[in-house]
Structure formats: structure tokens, C-alpha cells
Amino acid sequence: MMPDTGNAVLQEIPLPGNCQVWMKRDDLIHPLISGNKWRKLSCYLEAAREQGIRHIITAGGPFSNHILATACLCSAAGISCTALIRGRQQPDNHYRLIGARYGLVSVFLNHEQFEQRLEWVNIHHPGKDVMFIDVGGAGDLGVAGCASIWDEFSFVPDALLLATATGTTMQGVLMGRDERKLSTKVIGIPVLMNEPEQRAALEAKGYENWTLETGFERGGFARADESLMRFMGAEIQRTNILFDPVYTGKAWMALHAMLDGHFFNPGTRVVFLHTGGTLGLFSRRYLDFFR
Ligand SMILES: Cc1ncc(COP(=O)(O)O)c(C=O)c1O
Numbered sequence: 032m033m034p035d036t037g038n039a040v041l042q043e044i045p046l047p048g049n050c051q052v053w054m055k056r057d058d059l060i061h062p063l064i065s066g067n068k069w070r071k072l073s074c075y076l077e078a079a080r081e082q083g084i085r086h087i088i089t090a091g092g093p094f095s096n097h098i099l100a101t102a103c104l105c106s107a108a109g110i111s112c113t114a115l116i117r118g119r120q121q122p123d124n125h126y127r128l129i130g131a132r133y134g135l136v137s138v139f140l141n142h143e144q145f146e147q148r149l150e151w152v153n154i155h156h157p158g159k160d161v162m163f164i165d166v167g168g169a170g171d172l173g174v175a176g177c178a179s180i181w182d183e184f185s186f187v188p189d190a191l192l193l194a195t196a197t198g199t200t201m202q203g204v205l206m207g208r209d210e211r212k213l214s215t216k217v218i219g220i221p222v223l224m225n226e227p228e229q230r231a232a233l234e235a236k237g238y239e240n241w242t243l244e245t246g247f248e249r250g251g252f253a254r255a256d257e258s259l260m261r262f263m264g265a266e267i268q269r270t271n272i273l274f275d276p277v278y279t280g281k282a283w284m285a286l287h288a289m290l291d292g293h294f295f296n297p298g299t300r301v302v303f304l305h306t307g308g309t310l311g312l313f314s315r316r317y318l319d320f321f322r
Contacts, residue, residue: 051301053303201217
């Protein structure tokens with residue numbers, strides 16, 4: 032099944048405070064190729080088709096939403112897929128087991144080898160019919176794929192808020208906003224301690240009218256604690272929308288704190304971009320919090 036952005040509705044969600052909040056339900060694009068995964072991969076797929084690519088190699092951590100989405104998309108497109116996974120071989124997790132169902136071949140590289148991953152690709156797959164997509168779909172095509180999200184909005188929000196890690200999605204969102212001359216402020220919530228790098232990349236591109244709001248990393252990438260998990264459990268039950276503790280749970284919690292702290296002017300129309308990746312919730316270490 033190919034992804035379909037027609038499912039990714041704008042859903043109004045009642046929240047305390049004097050702002051109006053909608054959620055862009057990009058999590059509904061596809062069960063595995065969801066949210067920013069599809070947006071970042073869409074231009075790569077188009078380029079792969081144009082160039083007659085038969086094999087895609089990508090890279091990431093052992094719990095990578097991006098790798099699984101790439102494997103699933105490649106399978107639908109009839110392209111073979113290899114993932115270079117950072118670190119020593121680990122016991123199978125749900126990402127790898129599902130990826131393997133889609134024909135994904137996993138290669139584990141130690142940290143040093145992983146740093147040289149492009150070299151690995153050139154040595155092992157020197158042919159022209161291979162495309163390499165870097166960690167998280169980063170790169171110009173990944174950015175370009177996120178720009179068109181604005182065409183799916185029925186109004187121009189005052190603010191758009193999203194979880195950020197490599198910053199690729201936010202760059203694409205800003206690019207698309209400026210191409211369309213929209214006034215929306217874009218607010219990124221870093222989910223790891225890399226705000227300076229993300230900031231430098233955005234400043235280098237010369238974008239304006241954006242902020243990165245820190246203090247919501249909860250100790251760092253993929254770290255979770257009792258209060259995040261309790262918050263997520265309650266919000267999943269209240270809204271019937273799934274969040275994951277790595278990305279969207281932290282960003283949704285940030286939006287609640289910002290509304291509580293009167294970060295926005297009264298009447299501000301805020302869109303929260305649900306970037307998908309809800310499979311992240313189903314890791315044992317997170318589910319154990321629900322016991
Ligand atoms: C669910 C989810 N949200 C947000 C992000 C952050 O996206 P980016 O790395 O483009 O900043 C990711 C990573 O790709 C993700 O999987």
C-alpha cells in the first residue's frame with residue numbers, strides 16, 4: 032500500500048487556555064511510512080524512479096522509524112533495501128522483525144565504520160543503480176519533500192509546532208512556508224540536546240520567524256521518565272491519538288506547557304504537526320511504565 036496524504040486531516044483538539052489548537056494528522060498517512068517519514072522519502076522515491084534505481088541503502092539507529100519506513104516503501108515500489116545500523120548487532124527488536132518482513136537486509140556497523148558509511152556504500156555497492164539516503168532522510172531531497180505540506184492546510188495558522196531531531200523536517204516546512212509567502216511562525220521542539228547545531232543550520236539558510244524551544248528533551252534522545260509517560264498515557268486515552276515518547280510525546284507535552292505558560296497571545300491558531308513514528312511507543316522499556 033502506498034502512502035496517502037489525503038488521510039492526514041487537520042483535527043481540532045480542545046485544550047485548556049485561550050488558543051485554538053489543531054493537529055495535522057500526518058500519523059494517518061500510512062501505518063509505517065507515516066508523518067515526516069513519507070514527506071522526506073517522497074522526493075527520494077521520485078528520483079529513484081526517474082534514475083531507474085534498483086537498490087536503496089539507508090542508515091540509522093536500531094530503533095529507526097526512518098529505516099522501517101524506507102524498507103516498507105521500497106517493498107511497495109519493487110526496490111531492494113539495505114539498512115546500515117549503528118552499533119554492534121543487538122537482539123531483534125520490533126523494528127527489525129517488521130523490516131525483515133518487507134525484505135530489509137540489515138548490516139551492523141560499529142561506531143567508527145558508521146562514521147565512514149558512505150565509504151562502505153562505495154566499496155560494497157559501486158554501481159550506478161544504487162541510491163544512498165542518509166540518517167533520517169536528511170539532505171536536499173528530504174527537505175524538499177516536507178515543503179508541500181502547506182498545500183494541505185485549509186487556513187493559514189499563526190503558529191506551527193513540531194518535534195525536531197536532525198532539523199530536516201523543520202527546514203522543509205520553513206522552505207515551503209517562504210515559497211508560499213505565509214506568515215506562520217514555525218516552532219521546533221528539539222528532542223535531544225542538539226539545539227545549537229539545529230539553530231546554526233537554520234540560521235545558515237537565512238530563515239526568519241521561527242524558534243527552537245528547549246527544555247523539553249527530558250534528559251536526551253529516547254530518554255523517558257515517569258511524568259512524560261503518565262502524560263502520554265492520559266493524552267492517548269483522552270484524544271484516541273497515539274504518541275511516541277521519543278518525538279511526538281515530548282513535543283505534545285511541550286505544547287501543553289507553552290499553553291499553560293501563556294507563551295502564545297490569546298486567540299492564536301496553533302497547528303501541531305504529528306510527525307508519525309508511533310511504533311516507538313511499543314518498546315518494552317516504555318511499555319513497562321504503563322504497568
Ligand atoms: C516521529 C518523528 N518525529 C520527528 C522526527 C524529527 O525529524 P527531523 O530529524 O527531520 O528533525 C523524527 C525523525 O525523523 C521522527 O521519526
